[in-house]
Amino acid sequence: MLPELKITPLRYVLAVVDQGGFHAAARQMHRTQPALSMAIRELESRLGEALFERGSQATLTPFGRYCVPRFRELITQHDRLSRELTAQVERQAGHLDMAAVPSVASRLMPGLLADFVVRYPGIRVSLHDGNADFVREQVLAGEVDLGLTSLWEGNAALGFTPLMRDGLGVVCRDDHPLAGREEVHWEELMGESLIGNGTSRMLQDTDAAALREHYAFYISNMISLTAMLVAGLGVTTLPRLAFPEEYERLRFIPLSEPRVEREIGLLQLAGRSLSPGARAMADFVARALE
């Protein structure tokens, strides 16, 4: 049965050694002198050997001299751990993995991350991007702490916090008849050369579901899609956030009827709390997007 060494009495011993006396040590420790006397005596009896020479004042025994550096080492390790955990809790350190759909990753995250690293310089962030299914799977598998995506189907194991709405619109080239319009009704698209993409499932279960039958192409890759739009090969529907603003010739016209919106929000495992770093990010994102 090996004795349990409590940290505090070890600290007392070091204080006595460093300060050269029980009184001075007590002052340093914000304790009274008898408190140290008794705590150290208790420690000695637990070890079965005196640490301080009795009679002589605050002189270490040979065994005490043997112990002191070891006590110091253990206390150092304790303090290091305590400091490390505190840093985690206070978000001065830590890391988090997150996944986001491409539109969020490329349009929202750059600015968000820039602010985040200023606010939490110690927290390292890994951001993975992929489509909504990918994000969902990553969160579900615990591969990432957080997802930033729109949720297509609920799941008891997932917790979703909506943060912003993102309305669907038509994207076409600037010389297209629809280009100057304020808004578009879905039936106006029936005659167009329609290009389907990954976000087209937003039309599912809406009045405009019939559009999905009329795709001339289906392109999942965003680069390819924009290239085709720029080439004037057709029009497509995209949520506003996914609309590539950097292409001068493309225009975004909101869909007025039906008004289709996706809800972008934070996805996480339900019933599972977040690491301090992940919570910092979740709170930060939620606050930034209101």
Place this chain on the structure above:
Amino acid sequence: MLPELKITPLRYVLAVVDQGGFHAAARQMHRTQPALSMAIRELESRLGEALFERGSQATLTPFGRYCVPRFRELITQHDRLSRELTAQVERQAGHLDMAAVPSVASRLMPGLLADFVVRYPGIRVSLHDGNADFVREQVLAGEVDLGLTSLWEGNAALGFTPLMRDGLGVVCRDDHPLAGREEVHWEELMGESLIGNGTSRMLQDTDAAALREHYAFYISNMISLTAMLVAGLGVTTLPRLAFPEEYERLRFIPLSEPRVEREIGLLQLAGRSLSPGARAMADFVARALE
């Protein structure tokens, strides 16, 4: 102000993790389940972050998962230290430095040490030999924990525990007139070719002090001395323990008048306790020599 982590609650956490539940852990720790619940809750509040998922049973939070290996590490280090100190106290480990006069070192210590290492296999011993002044200085300077010697002059800083008496006698070659005698009176030596040696000061302040004026030689080196005795160049006085029994032609005849004895015993710093290993040796030697 960094929080003070007590070892026991950390152990509770590991027990819950390893046993997969509070009840099982409580059994292992010989505590009741509420004790663990409350201790862990207190630890959590001290850290400012939950370790276990509330609601779910004995599931770690991400922060908890982060902590567990670190807790385990600290506890391992604590236990290693505790074990190490216990080993010292129980004399299963340790070391000691001692010094002894040559006669003791060569005649007594070999057998003593052989038994000692059987009894205390973990304790390493360093044995230095030198004359009584050397031993005394080594002890006084704290260079060695223990001395095994005879004490010529007391000192408040030294503690001496007599263990055995060692009587002075005359040493001569087997063809010397005194060789067959049972004992010798000091006055019988006045006509002899007397060789003085380091132990001759035992005659100081005795009836035979006059002999010191009649030395034909003074030889401090034991090898030289025995060579001269074997060569028949004279006789000398030696305590029995210093008499080199391995020389077949030499004889030891006790001095009857005056009866001069040196007291051989343990020398140590007064008011300074011994290391566990040194105390083991001191007790061992004292018991062996009664």
Place this chain on the structure above:
DNA sequence: CTTCTTGATCAATTTTTCTTATCGCTTACG
């Protein structure tokens, strides 16, 4: 639906830790 198990909670109690007051001893100083 009932039963069993799990962890949480609360009050009571035991244990531990700390303080106040005091003692005996040593040291420094006039």
Place this chain on the structure above:
DNA sequence: CGTAAGCGATAAGAAAAATTGATCAAGAAG
């Protein structure tokens, strides 16, 4: 030489902490 100051030990009581026993609510198993 004697006095005052400083030190650590000690005892008794107070405060704080840990632990228990009993009980509760919730989820899992039958």
